[in-house]
Amino acid sequence: MVVPSRKLQDLIEEIRGAKTQAQEREVIQKECAHIRASFRDGDPLHRHRQLAKLLYVHMLGYPAHFGQMECLKLIASPRFTDKRVGYLGAMLLLDERQDAHLLITNSIKNDLNQGIQVVQGLALCTLSTVGSAEMCRDLATEVEKLLLQPGSYVRKKAVLTAVHMIRKVPELSNIFLPPCAQLLHERHHGILLGTITLITELCERSPAALKHFQKVVPQLVQILRTLVTTGYSTEHSISGVSDPFLQVQILRLLRILGRNHEESSDTMNDLLAQVATNTDTSRNAGNAVLFETVLTIMDIRSATGLRVLAVNILGRFLLNSDKNIRYVALTSLLRMVQSDHSAVQRHRPTVVECLREVDASLSRRALELSLALVNSSNVRAMTQELQSFLESCSPDLRADCASGILLAAERFAPTKRWHIDTILRVLTTAGTHVRDDAVANLTQLIGGAQELHAYSVRRLYSALAEDISQQPLVQVAAWCIGEYGDLLLEGSCEETEPLQVEEEDVLDLLEKVLQSHMSLPATRGYALTALMKLSTRLRGDNNRIRQVVSIYGSCLDMELQQRAVEYNTLFRKYDHMRAAILEKMPLVERGGTQDEEIKESKEAQLSEASLVPTEPQASELLDLLDLLDGTSGAAQPPPPLEPSPGDVLVHLLDLPCDLPSASPPPASIPNLRVFEREGLQLNLSFVRPPGTPALLLITITAINTSEADVIHFICQAAVPKSFQLQLQAPSGDTVPAHSGLPVTQLLRILNPNKAPLRLKLRLTYNHFGQSVQEIFEVNNLPMETWQ
Amino acid sequence: MQFMLLFSRQGKLRLQKWYISLSDKEKKKITRELVQTILARKPKMCNFLEWRDLKIVYKRYASLYFCCAIEDQENELITLEIIHRYVELLDKYFGSVCELDIIFNFEKAYFILDEFLLGGEVQETSKKNVLKAIEQADLLQEVINSNIPRTLLQVILVY
Numbered sequence: 001m002v003v004p005s006r007k008l009q010d011l012i013e014e015i016r017g018a019k020t021q022a023q024e025r026e027v028i029q030k031e032c033a034h035i036r037a038s039f040r041d042g043d044p045l046h047r048h049r050q051l052a053k054l055l056y057v058h059m060l061g062y063p064a065h066f067g068q069m070e071c072l073k074l075i076a077s078p079r080f081t082d083k084r085v086g087y088l089g090a091m092l093l094l095d096e097r098q099d100a101h102l103l104i105t106n107s108i109k110n111d112l113n114q115g116i117q118v119v120q121g122l123a124l125c126t127l128s129t130v131g132s133a134e135m136c137r138d139l140a141t142e143v144e145k146l147l148l149q150p151g152s153y154v155r156k157k158a159v160l161t162a163v164h165m166i167r168k169v170p171e172l173s174n175i176f177l178p179p180c181a182q183l184l185h186e187r188h189h190g191i192l193l194g195t196i197t198l199i200t201e202l203c204e205r206s207p208a209a210l211k212h213f214q215k216v217v218p219q220l221v222q223i224l225r226t227l228v229t230t231g232y233s234t235e236h237s238i239s240g241v242s243d244p245f246l247q248v249q250i251l252r253l254l255r256i257l258g259r260n261h262e263e264s265s266d267t268m269n270d271l272l273a274q275v276a277t278n279t280d281t282s283r284n285a286g287n288a289v290l291f292e293t294v295l296t297i298m299d300i301r302s303a304t305g306l307r308v309l310a311v312n313i314l315g316r317f318l319l320n321s322d323k324n325i326r327y328v329a330l331t332s333l334l335r336m337v338q339s340d341h342s343a344v345q346r347h348r349p350t351v352v353e354c355l356r357e358v359d360a361s362l363s364r365r366a367l368e369l370s371l372a373l374v375n376s377s378n379v380r381a382m383t384q385e386l387q388s389f390l391e392s393c394s395p396d397l398r399a400d401c402a403s404g405i406l407l408a409a410e411r412f413a414p415t416k417r418w419h420i421d422t423i424l425r426v427l428t429t430a431g432t433h434v435r436d437d438a439v440a441n442l443t444q445l446i447g448g449a450q451e452l453h454a455y456s457v458r459r460l461y462s463a464l465a466e467d468i469s470q471q472p473l474v475q476v477a478a479w480c481i482g483e484y485g486d487l488l489l490e491g492s493c494e495e496t497e498p499l500q501v502e503e504e505d506v507l508d509l510l511e512k513v514l515q516s517h518m519s520l521p522a523t524r525g526y527a528l529t530a531l532m533k534l535s536t537r538l539r540g541d542n543n544r545i546r547q548v549v550s551i552y553g554s555c556l557d558m559e560l561q562q563r564a565v566e567y568n569t570l571f572r573k574y575d576h577m578r579a580a581i582l583e584k585m586p587l588v589e590r591g592g593t594q595d596e597e598i599k600e601s602k603e604a605q606l607s608e609a610s611l612v613p614t615e616p617q618a619s620e621l622l623d624l625l626d627l628l629d630g631t632s633g634a635a636q637p638p639p640p641l642e643p644s645p646g647d648v649l650v651h652l653l654d655l656p657c658d659l660p661s662a663s664p665p666p667a668s669i670p671n672l673r674v675f676e677r678e679g680l681q682l683n684l685s686f687v688r689p690p691g692t693p694a695l696l697l698i699t700i701t702a703i704n705t706s707e708a709d710v711i712h713f714i715c716q717a718a719v720p721k722s723f724q725l726q727l728q729a730p731s732g733d734t735v736p737a738h739s740g741l742p743v744t745q746l747l748r749i750l751n752p753n754k755a756p757l758r759l760k761l762r763l764t765y766n767h768f769g770q771s772v773q774e775i776f777e778v779n780n781l782p783m784e785t786w787q
Numbered sequence: 788m789q790f791m792l793l794f795s796r797q798g799k800l801r802l803q804k805w806y807i808s809l810s811d812k813e814k815k816k817i818t819r820e821l822v823q824t825i826l827a828r829k830p831k832m833c834n835f836l837e838w839r840d841l842k843i844v845y846k847r848y849a850s851l852y853f854c855c856a857i858e859d860q861e862n863e864l865i866t867l868e869i870i871h872r873y874v875e876l877l878d879k880y881f882g883s884v885c886e887l888d889i890i891f892n893f894e895k896a897y898f899i900l901d902e903f904l905l906g907g908e909v910q911e912t913s914k915k916n917v918l919k920a921i922e923q924a925d926l927l928q929e930v931i932n933s934n935i936p937r938t939l940l941q942v943i944l945v946y
Contacts, residue, residue, distance in 0.1 A: 128906030164906040288864035
């Protein structure tokens with residue numbers, strides 16, 4: 001037979017007495033077995049006790065779903081004890097996604113219709129906790145009836161149950177909207193609070209309800225005024241503030257009603273000023289009301305003076321000794337920094353002060369707000385503050401802070417010099433935390449400021465000498481040393497400390513970077529290229545550089561190896577061209593969006609623009625040749641090209657490194673614009689490498705200034721038969737609009753007989769949705785191209 | 788308010804009230820996550836934290852943590868008052884409440900909460916009214932347990 005069931009307290013005692021998890025599990029398993037047995041036997045007298053025990057076990061995380069049906073039985077029982085525990089169980093164990101919960105609908109209905117208030121209360125409470133949409137629809141009329149019952153105990157619960165029902169089934173608003181007007185006359189705080197919550201819910205859900213309730217604004221204002229002025233009752237006041245719960249709820253509703261509504265906003269103006277000035281702020285309750293008032297003032301169409309008052313209250317909050325209040329102040333100021341920038345700006349010193357908070361959630365807020373407050377007039381001072389914050393802040397804020405400073409510097413930098421200094425400082429303090437694009441941005445910035453080249457390279461050299469672990473810093477430094485190494489060695493630069501650098505020191509440093517285990521492959525690539533570039537900038541001999549480069553020819557990293565091998569070839573076979581190839585990087589045009597810039601500069605420096613030379617389609621080329629050599633009967637295929645020295649050279653030119661792809665030619669032949677149509681321009685630039693007089697390199701640059709991209713862009717060329725032509729693959733087949741990254745293509749022409757050059761081009765592309773084909777001869781080619 | 792949790796310094800759950808519908812699994816996951824996060828915070832930190840798209844307001848009273856999840860537009864400071872009021876109610880009901888009271892009478896802790904909040908909203912701002920309601924329900928429970936005739940019961944209930 002059934003073992004006499006144990007009391008709840010005894011069970012809890014035993015569970016708490018368990019020494020280990022295993023022991024606890026054992027006790028609970030045994031007890032659960034008892035409870036199950038008791039449920040099975042249907043022992044109605046002890047059912048509530050068994051369920052209570054099960055609920056305790058459930059809280060400890062053990063399965064308790066087998067108690068669901070017992071909840072139903074208890075709820076249906078006439079005994080109050082049973083009902084009380086049954087409803088509690090239902091709220092904890094039933095889930096509206098399982099159909100079982102619908103089984104209590106009928107019991108709730110019965111209990112709502114029954115006259116006993118406590119039972120009605122239990123039913124309403126359960127309904128507003130686990131009531132699903134279906135239940136709400138079924139029981140809406142019962143709840144509606146209870147809204148206007150005489151007893152305040154049931155009424156306040158019915159009002160909040162209505163709130164839950166609207167959340168679940170918005171259509172039920174129609175039933176619950178009409179009684180609100182009458183409920184608003186109630187004096188009982190519970191009912192009044194519930195009614196205001198209900199109206200808030202209705203207004204947030206439908207514009208029609210919002211309009212409807214705009215006419216009760218005067219009434220709400222009156223309720224709040226009475227509340228504020230009548231002093232306090234012991235029953236409802238908290239530390240001298242009369243019913244802050246009710247005040248906050250009214251203020252929140254006023255905010256919704258006054259938003260974008262001039263008339264309502266006017267009505268509440270005076271009251272808000274009154275609450276804002278008279279609330280006792282010595283305790284949290286008063287501050288809660290004040291905070292809500294500020295939010296309302298900022299959200300409605302309030303008078304300017306009032307808005308300033310509100311921001312000043314938040315400014316005062318920032319000085320409060322309670323960190324919670326400082327937190328809400330920072331959060332709210334952050335929200336209004338866009339709409340009331342100058343008012344918030346006035347509290348900048350206090351905000352900056354908050355950067356020193358030890359609590360990370362506060363200092364994070366202060367950081368966000370400080371960054372939002374940076375503008376062109378305070379950028380120097382603010383950056384200073386942020387930099388010192390960056391040095392001391394917790395690691396998880398460092399990345400945000402670093403990128404914030406970089407962004408602010410980008411937007412408001414007063415001078416280039418300052419900008420470079422700022423980025424440099426961020427890179428030295430928080431190098432590992434910055435995003436990749438910082439490197440590209442800084443190199444571009446330095447490249448564009450010619451007067452600062454010497455200064456930058458010196459600063460970077462010193463920084464690098466101190467620390468070679470911060471990858472972005474090392475990359476920028478290596479790049480600059482490579483580009484402007486000559487300036488580094490040249491001696492004094494009045495803006496920095498006198499720095500005597502020997503060639504050997506520079507090479508030592510770069511080698512150290514190459515060898516350091518902390519260096520990323522990309523960083524090593526920068527360093528290797530820098531060394532290579534230095535080979536033309538140093539006065540001494542290049543043996544050491546050649547040695548280092550050849551060592552990396554057998555490096556395991558493929559990218560590095562490829563570079564090294566290519567550079568090696570450059571030393572050995574094409575030494576005469578090395579100087580031209582290793583020229584300084586041309587300035588990158590700034591324009592377009594940030595992203596494009598980053599892409600551009602990256603592409604210019606390190607991307608693997610994979611230019612696989614493809615042979616132009618023979619047949620089309622033949623057609624073109626026909627055009628030129630109309631007299632020579634049947635067209636012959638162009639003579640096969642021997643792998644010539646130029647091949648490798650061309651590869652090198654296309655390679656990632658810092659080799660200029662569109663650099664000014666050594667023997668300057670003026671550029672030539674050969675085509676212009678609807679914003680698409682084609683320019684030719686010419687290079688005749690010294691030492692190979694028969695060779696002419698033509699770079700075709702297509703740029704598009706129009707609104708639409710040029711797609712499927714193909715450019716083909718033809719020359720008379722006495723010439724040899726090799727057409728390299730273009731850098732892309734889309735010429736982006738708004739002068740985006742241009743498409744370039746290289747032509748290699750061998751002219752052994754120094755015959756006058758004739759060149760014919762065929763363009764096909766798609767622009768503004770139309771396909772275009774153009775064939776034309778370039779007839780004003782400069783004489784220098786062949787003589 | 789979306790839910791309220793009470794847990795001990797050791798991370799043991801003492802009360803859970805969910806005003807939104809979630810699966811058991813999800814509830815356990817949330818509880819575990821929040822208990823861990825909050826217990827890891829230092830005492831001098833502020834009482835708010837952002838978590839998923841909710842704001843968490845928590846406060847420690849002796850060995851118990853009270854933790855509420857509220858939505859973005861809700862007021863953190865008044866939520867602290869709600870927690871405090873609930874603590875006051877427990878204190879009045881049990882007479883200087885301690886964690887053990889809540890462990891051994893967890894169902895009472897739920898009953899008190901249900902008289903103070905309903906569907907996640909404050910329903911009664913008077914401490915007196917909340918306690919009166921609980922006392923009457925307790926009284927009713929005792930009366931029934933001592934098998935007083937039903938007619939008498941009706942008399943008591945009218946009060």
